[in-house]
Amino acid sequence: MRIAAAQVNCVLGDLDANVERAAKAIADSRADGADLLVFPELSLSGYSVGEVEDDLAMRPDDPRLRRLAEEAGSMGLVLGFCEDGAGVHTYNSVAYFQGGELLHVHRKLYLPTYDIFEERKHFSPGQRMRAFDTEQGRCAILTCNDAWQPQLPFLAVQDGARILLVPTSSAQSRFPQRYDSPTYWRDITTFYARMFQVYVVFVNRVGAEGELRFWGGSHVVDPWGGVVGEAPNDEESMLAVDIDLAAVRRRRREVPLVKEARLGMVQREVHRLVEEGGDL
Numbered sequence: 001m002r003i004a005a006a007q008v009n010c011v012l013g014d015l016d017a018n019v020e021r022a023a024k025a026i027a028d029s030r031a032d033g034a035d036l037l038v039f040p041e042l043s044l045s046g047y048s049v050g051e052v053e054d055d056l057a058m059r060p061d062d063p064r065l066r067r068l069a070e071e072a073g074s075m076g077l078v079l080g081f082c083e084d085g086a087g088v089h090t091y092n093s094v095a096y097f098q099g100g101e102l103l104h105v106h107r108k109l110y111l112p113t114y115d116i117f118e119e120r121k122h123f124s125p126g127q128r129m130r131a132f133d134t135e136q137g138r139c140a141i142l143t144c145n146d147a148w149q150p151q152l153p154f155l156a157v158q159d160g161a162r163i164l165l166v167p168t169s170s171a172q173s174r175f176p177q178r179y180d181s182p183t184y185w186r187d188i189t190t191f192y193a194r195m196f197q198v199y200v201v202f203v204n205r206v207g208a209e210g211e212l213r214f215w216g217g218s219h220v221v222d223p224w225g226g227v228v229g230e231a232p233n234d235e236e237s238m239l240a241v242d243i244d245l246a247a248v249r250r251r252r253r254e255v256p257l258v259k260e261a262r263l264g265m266v267q268r269e270v271h272r273l274v275e276e277g278g279d280l
Contacts, residue, residue, distance in 0.1 A: 001136050004034035005218040005239040007231045009207030012046030013054055019044060019064050022079065025238065026071050032240055036076035036136050040167050040205035041108075041144050042092060044081040047169040048209045050122050057084035060095055060102050069097035076136050078203075080143070080167050082123075083107065089124040094141050094167055096134065104132040106141035110149050116211055119145075131159035137245045144168040147188055157196040158261050162248040164192060166202045171212040182217050182233065194225035197251045197258055199243055206236055223251035 006025040010018045022039060029037040041047070044064075045056040058065060058081055069077055076098050083093035083105070092108040107126025111119035129152050131140040140156030140163075147153070147166050156164060166189065172181045189200045199222060206216040219230035220241045229241035252258060273279075 001036070001245060002032075002034045002240060002242050003201055003220060004029040004032065004037045005201065005203040005220070005231065005241075006037060006039045006043070007204065007206060007216050007218040007237045007239060008039065008043060009205065009214075009236055010043050010046050012048055012209050013052035013056060014046075015044060015056060015058075015064065018046070019068065022068055023071055026068060026075075026077065028238060029240070030073060030075055032238075034075055034240060036078070036134075037072065038078040038165055038167060038201055038203045039080055040203050041080040041094070041169040042082060043167075043205060044079060046209060047171075047205075047212065047214075049082055050118060051210070056082045057090050058082065059084050060093075060105055065095065065097075066100070069102070070100045072097060072100070074099055074135070076134055078141070078165055078167060080169075085124065090122065091126060092119060092123045092143060093126075094143055094165075096132065096139070096141070096165075098134055103134060104130070104141070106130075106143060108143040108146060109152065110145045112145045129155045129159075131156050131161040137162050139163045139165055141165045141167070144170060147192070150192075153192050153196050153198075154261070157198060157258055158263065161198060162245055163199045163201060164196075166200060168202065168204045169214060170204050171214050182215060185217065186219070186227075189219065189221050190225045190227075193221040193223055195257060197223045197255070198248060199223065199245070206234060223248050 083091040085091045094106045096104040109126045113120040138160045140161035193200045203218045205214045231237040231239040
C-alpha cells in the first residue's frame with residue numbers, strides 16, 4: 001500500500017485556490033501510484049477561520065469536494081474542511097473519499113481554546129469516534145488536538161483500526177515555555193504506533209497565518225515505532241511511503257498488547273467517574 005502525505009501550504013479564506021492546489025497534488029499522487037492521499041487539517045479553508053468575513057463552510061456533498069473526489073478516482077482521499085453542519089453547528093471536519101464516494105466524516109472532538117488557538121469559538125465538537133473500512137484497510141482519523149487525548153486512539157484500535165490518520169495544522173506556540181511542537185508530535189506518534197501497534201500517518205501543513213507558523217514535518221510510523229518516511233520542516237513536500245498492513249497483525253502476534261482491553265472494566269470505571277462529576 002502506498003500512502004502519500006500532502007504537506008502543503010494554503011491560502012486563508014481562498015477556497016478556489018486551495019481546491020486547485022489540492023487538484024494538482026491529487027494528479028501528482030495518482031501519477032506516482034498512491035493508494036491513499038492525506039491532506040492536512042482545514043487545508044481547503046485555512047486554519048484561522050475567525051479572521052475571515054466570508055463563510056468558508058461546505059457540506060460534504062459540495063460540488064468542489066465532489067470534484068476532488070472524482071479526480072482522485074480509485075485512490076483514497078482525505079480532505080480537511082470547514083463543515084456546514086445541521087442546525088447551528090459548524091465543524092472542523094475531515095472527509096475520506098474512495099472511488100468518488102464519501103466513506104466517512106470525522107468531526108474534530110477536542111477543540112483547543114488556549115494561547116492563540118480559538119477553535120471552540122468557531123466550531124462545535126464532534127460526538128463520535130469511529131473506525132471505518134476502506135479499500136486500503138480499516139482506518140480511523142484523529143484531527144490534530146484529538147491525538148493529544150490517548151483515549152481516542154485506544155477506542156479506534158479496539159474498533160479495529162490498523163491505520164491512524166492524523167491530519168494537523170500544528171504551529172509552534174508561544175506558550176507554555178519548554179514546549180517544542182515537533183518533538184512533542186514525534187513522541188506522540190511513536191508512542192501510539194508502538195503501544196497500539198498500528199501505522200500512524202501524521203500530515204502537517206506549512207506556511208504562516210498571522211502569528212502562526214506551521215512547521216510541516218509530516219511522517220509515517222510503523223507498528224514497531226520506526227519512522228519509515230518523513231518530509232522536511234518548513235517547506236511544501238509530497239511524501240510517499242510504501243507500507244505493509246500485514247505488519248500490524250505480525251506485530252500484535254509478537255507482543256499482544258491490544259488483545260485484552262477489558263472493555264467491561266473500562267466501562268464500569270468510566271461510568272463511575274462520570275457519576276462522580278468527571279464529565280464536562
